[in-house]
Amino acid sequence: MSTLATVAVLVQKYLDDILAEHADITDGAVADYIPELASVDPSSFGLSLELSDGYVYESGDSATEFTIQSISKPFTYALAIDQVGTDAVDAKIGVEPSGEPFNEISVDDQTKTPKNAMINAGAIAAVSLIPGADAQQRFERLLDFYSACAGRRLDVDEDVYNSEKATGSRNRAIAYMLQSFGVLDGDPDEVLDVYFRQCAIKVTSSDLACMASTLARGGVNPGSGIRITSDAVVQRTLSVMMTCGMYDATGMWATTVGMPAKSGVGGGIIAVLPSQLGIGVYAPPLDKNGNSVRGLRACQSLSAQLGLHVMSVTRESRSTIRATHDIAAGVRVYELHGDLLFAGAERALRIVEHDSDEVDVAILELSRVDDINDVARRMLAGMRQSLNRRGKEGYLVDPDRRVMPAGSATASAVIFPTVAQALDAAGAR
Known part of the structure; x- marks a missing residue:
């Protein structure tokens, strides 16, 4: 599977499933x-x-x-x-x-x-x-x-x-x-x-x-x-789209989808x-x-499943990779911070995928993550499987299991309480 393809599969499945969910509607x-x-x-x-x-x-x-x-x-x-x-x-x-x-x-x-x-x-x-x-x-x-x-x-x-x-x-x-x-x-x-x-x-x-x-x-x-x-110009345009863009259904759209929009x-x-x-x-x-x-209906599903409602992403712009550290040959630590929702998780994993040509072990350090939603949690949990298919390894560091609590969404992830323990598992110390 080519570079970036494994991350794309995670998101692509959401789109394909949503399309299939609503394809038979004839109303x-x-x-x-x-x-x-x-x-x-x-x-x-x-x-x-x-x-x-x-x-x-x-x-x-x-x-x-x-x-x-x-x-x-x-x-x-x-x-x-x-x-x-x-x-x-x-x-x-x-x-x-x-x-x-x-x-x-x-x-x-x-x-x-x-x-x-x-x-x-x-x-x-x-x-x-x-x-x-x-x-x-x-x-x-x-x-x-x-x-x-x-x-x-x-x-x-x-x-x-x-x-x-x-x-x-x-x-x-x-x-x-x-x-x-x-x-x-x-x-x-x-x-x-x-x-x-x-x-x-x-x-x-x-x-x-x-x-x-x-x-x-x-x-x-x-x-x-x-x-x-x-x-x-964009701020004014989006404001009017949010309040007027969906005709007489604008209020329903704003509450259930929650994004500036326009229909035709x-x-x-x-x-x-x-x-x-x-x-x-x-x-x-x-x-x-x-x-x-x-x-x-597809947009309602996208918003609900990917956490896209504008009222829930006020700090999303702060969600990014704060720093990266090459600890040993082929081992890289990525420090994430802020609120980790769909778009932030997608970007972070795409960066990891891009780096995987030169990195054998990717460690995501999550202690500075403030908030995370279910779709981002599932995406992070799927990182290891994606990397394994390319002969690589991926670990998560979550000291208190606050970001990635035990459960089915994290079943495929390997999670350590400290970076040091993750490095030991990678054989980097």
């Missing part, structure tokens, strides 16, 4: 108010997860392309803030949940502006704020931004674009309403043309995971290392765990709120 229906969307395969199901260092896990139909639809909204909102500033955007678009369907023809009673950027009215207003001499230049700026976040050049599904344009009467009503209130400065038809095109941009679940991971990194694409936008009627969902990872899901059948049924 919901594909969107049919846009004719081209009615022809998609309802059984398609893709799940992708990208860590903040660019490492990607994929399961199912992760390479299947579909149109981004409303998942475009947070990225256009981010670009608008990036280009014209927060004050200019706030003057045209609010940040409060609407309490109405995403395509409602309405504005805030007091300000006469859209209530947020995650509904159609707000998204159309955000498009109008993107600088450009004409519709084509404005769209190219949007496409460049989306592509930079995705790490590859994206393009448009022309059939879906034409279908949306031909059936977009409700969005035309919204645009002309916004013009009447002074929210749109440009030609409503020109703004709408850009809006219809942005919704028809083709992505995969892995593209969405990369776009989400770019937001998780504060605007830096994890693969290219290129800064796409600023931390401040094409069947996609994007979710962001700040500083840690991004998730992309594709499963076309939608519930009454316009959210992917299987996608929502």
Whole structure:
């Protein structure tokens, strides 16, 4: 098994099991108010997860392309803030949940502006704020931004674009309403043309995971290392996603999944765990709120099984390898500290795997670990088996068995109370 592959197997199994758990769900229906969307395969199901260092896990139909639809909204909102500033955007678009369907023809009673950027009215207003001499230049700026976040050049599904344009009467009503209130400065038809095109941009679940991971990194694409936008822009965008991104199911999503997110009627969902990872899901059948049924349930399972709820990871950024020590030839001690949850454990084990070409015995010293969840505990316990398959050895040091208490989750681990005893077992003293 190649370098990194054994760690990948541990995480890959979680994704594959979650996909299998929900694959047979037939609830919901594909969107049919846009004719081209009615022809998609309802059984398609893709799940992708990208860590903040660019490492990607994929399961199912992760390479299947579909149109981004409303998942475009947070990225256009981010670009608008990036280009014209927060004050200019706030003057045209609010940040409060609407309490109405995403395509409602309405504005805030007091300000006469859209209530947020995650509904159609707000998204159309955000498009109008993107600088450009004409519709084509404005769209190219949007496409460049989306592509930079995705790490590859994206393009448009022309059939879906034409279908949306031909059936977009409700969005035309919204645009002309916004013009009447002074929210749109440009030609409503020109703004709408850009809006219809942005919704028809083709992505995969892995593209969405990369776009989400770019937001998780504060605007830096994890693969290219290129800064796409600023931390401040991302903070505002994620805040509005958290409170408004899942339509009328946002409260339920926030409590059960707990990550800033956005769904689209094409069947996609994007979710962001700040500083840690991004998730992309594709499963076309939608519930009454316009959210992917299987996608929502898969994200609930991911959050529960991997401990991803944002309220449980406030100190995760401190979870890392504090120091490494080469004690003897082929023996390396890794000192871990902070809170060790899924993302931190995955990164630590991937570093151990990377080092295993030159290290025969890896010792993880856990006395400075503050907290750990079950998935991280199982991953650490599986380290020894992974290394053994490559002819290597792995030990854990947990003085009081506080981090790794005795039980089935630690059955495969060899745990010592001190580093000295682990070194004796490795024959390094």
